[in-house]
Structure formats: structure tokens, C-alpha cells
Amino acid sequence: TLVGASERPFRLLSLGHVRDAVEPGSAEGEAIPGDATQRDALAELLWSGRPALPVKDADGKALGRVTVEGLVKRAARPQ
Amino acid sequence: TLVGASERPFRLLSLGHVRDAVEPGSAEGEAIPGDATQRDALAELLWSGRPALPVKDADGKALGRVTVEGLVKRAARPQ
Numbered sequence: 001t002l003v004g005a006s007e008r009p010f011r012l013l014s015l016g017h018v019r020d021a022v023e024p025g026s027a028e029g030e031a032i033p034g035d036a037t038q039r040d041a042l043a044e045l046l047w048s049g050r051p052a053l054p055v056k057d058a059d060g061k062a063l064g065r066v067t068v069e070g071l072v073k074r075a076a077r078p079q
Numbered sequence: 080t081l082v083g084a085s086e087r088p089f090r091l092l093s094l095g096h097v098r099d100a101v102e103p104g105s106a107e108g109e110a111i112p113g114d115a116t117q118r119d120a121l122a123e124l125l126w127s128g129r130p131a132l133p134v135k136d137a138d139g140k141a142l143g144r145v146t147v148e149g150l151v152k153r154a155a156r157p158q
Contacts, residue, residue: 006119006122007122008122008126009122009125009126010089010122010125040085043085043086043087043088043089046088046089046151046154046155047087047088047154047155047156048155048156049152049155049156068151072125072147073128075125075126076125076126076127076128077126077127077128
């Protein structure tokens with residue numbers, strides 16, 4: 001039976017920072033800090049039902065956006 | 080700062096069974112059982128990099144498929 005991945009994709013995302021998953025473009029709503037984890041960003045995206053969130057650095061400067069689609073790709077087993 | 084959702088969407092998915100998130104259609108690869116949790120299904124989908132997985136019941140009968148897109152919608156904060 002196919003129930004094996006369990007925590008692995010979420011753990012993988014918890015090792016990466018949002019700043020390393022930033023894509024060009026803007027998004028609506030409150031920004032997530034670049035030093036949050038990619039797992040935190042996915043959780044916020046899912047919970048809020050939004051496809052993208054703006055990302056800001058520690059000084060509040062806009063860095064771009066993070067997307068469900070981008071994080072889904074980053075959660076895959078490394079090849 | 081926007082780091083609040085943490086475990087909530089994943090916990091929400093862990094309360095639902097795959098059989099309750101089944102969509103019509105087929106998908107490639109090994110099937111996931113209908114009595115697995117929706118969280119397990121999302122983990123498997125992300126880890127395998129696939130957009131959909133087939134779902135089977137306890138007798139091995141095909142029930143349909145479960146998709147990243149469908150689970151993402153189910154992980155949102157209840158309105």
C-alpha cells in the first residue's frame with residue numbers, strides 16, 4: 001500500500017527558507033518574511049486558500065512572491 | 080509577521096480520509112487506499128512529484144483519483 005511519504009516532503013520544505021523559493025512578481029495580502037521556512041509558507045498558503053503570498057526581507061523590502069505551485073515542486077523527492 | 084498557520088492545514092487534512100476526497104478519473108502509478116488520510120495522500124503526491132494518484136478500496140477496486148489541486152482546496156481554513 002502506498003502510504004510511505006508521511007513527513008518527508010514537509011520536512012524537506014522545513015529545511016529551506018522562503019527567500020530561496022522567491023519568484024518574480026507580486027501578490028495580494030500580508031507579506032511573509034524571507035527567513036520563514038518554505039514549510040511555513042506552504043502552510044500559510046494552504047490555510048489562507050491563496051495561490052501566492054508576497055515576500056519581504058527583514059527591512060520590509062519586497063522580494064517577490066512565493067506560490068503553491070513553486071513549493072509543490074520543491075517538496076518532491078530529490079532526484 | 081505572517082507565520083501563523085504552521086500545522087493547521089496539515090492537521091485538517093489528517094482528519095479526512097482519501098475516500099472523501101476522491102474525484103472522478105484515473106491516474107498513473109500505485110494506488111493509495113481510500114482509508115488513508117488526506118494528509119498521507121498530499122505527502123505522497125508531493126514526494127512523488129505527481130499531480131494525481133489512483134485511489135482503491137480495501138478490495139482493490141478503483142474508486143477514482145485524488146489530486147494536489149483538490150487537496151489544496153480542502154486544506155483551507157473552514158469558512
